Every structure is written in structure tokens, then in C-alpha cells.
Amino acid sequence: MEGGDLEYLVKNNFTKLPLQQQLKIKSDGRPTPKLELCTERRKGFWTFSEENYGCMEWLAGSTKLQRLFCWSCLLFDKDSWSLNNPWVTTGFTDLANLSWAIERHGKSKNHIDCAVKLKLFGFVRIDVALDLAKSISTKKHKEPVKKTWDILMRLIVAALYLCVKNKQAGGTTRQLAVQTGAVLWGWYMHLQSLTAH
């Protein structure tokens, strides 16, 4: 990430960056800088404590913007950029409601999807997987079909978890897990593109 600040990812779409840069950003991890953030209260101020970063593995901060963001969603929830989601767009600043907002966001479907994508990213060959996904023809669909796709996506995510587990094994088990993971990821991305319309 250029400049080492989250501002770069607020301005640039992670999913459009070159693969090598994406992998570096993921391995560098979320920035958890000291912030001067504070919110006025009746008597005095709420101030931001870095201990908050320890509460949630996705909580990240920008020194330049002096705001909090969701690391997982900032990387993978590009669709929310146009929605009113401060964890991805403007950044979160309301310390009076921080605990509540963290809990609410952490349980949201979008966030959980992004957290899964972040966990799996780099494990599967994304470039190969995306090519696979593109090669599968797209067809118009009806609502019941969409529901079936949704169920399939959930099953794929479950299977991917098993692949991640087997990746830790050695020899052919690991190889098989990586290959299977790539195919499953391709299907997941493809189904997601279909259900997004």
C-alpha cells in the first residue's frame, strides 16, 4: 500500500490492483496506528484507545484521515463504495457509538462475505480462478435459481474452509487442496457475479 496509509485503499479499488500488489497489501496486514480521534461528550471527550484494535481483527485506522475503517470490507466490498457504509466510504468517527457500531457491522452479511474472501485470498490462485469463472457462460436467471445459487455459494464456502485446513497438510493432500480451492473459488466468484444482478 503506497504511503502505508489506508487512505490509499479508500481512493483505490483493491480488487482492481495488480495481483502482486494485492498480495503484499494482505501480507502487510491492517494498519492499526495511534489516532488523535475524539468525540465530544457532555463532560469532556471520548478518546480513541489503540486497545480497540484488539477487540476486532478487522478494525483499522488511517493516520491521514484520522478515521476508522473495516479492513475486510475496504478490500473486498467495492459495491458498498456507493452505499452509505462509513466503514468503507468515509470512515467511522463516532466514538460514543463505537462498541455498538462494531458489533452491528461485524454481524452484517456483507462484512462476513468480505471476511471470508480476505481469509481465502492468496490461498487460491485468484488469477486462475477468475479466468475459470469468466470461461463459464452467463445465463439469465429467475428468482428460484438465484436461491439455489445462494445455497451453492454457502456450500462452496464450507468446502473452501476444508481446503484451507488441508492446505496445512503435506504432499499430495496439500496439492489437491490448493487445486480444489482454486476451482471452488472460481465457482464462488462466478455465482456471486450472477447473483449481483
Ligand SMILES: [Zn+2]
Ligand atoms: Zn466489514
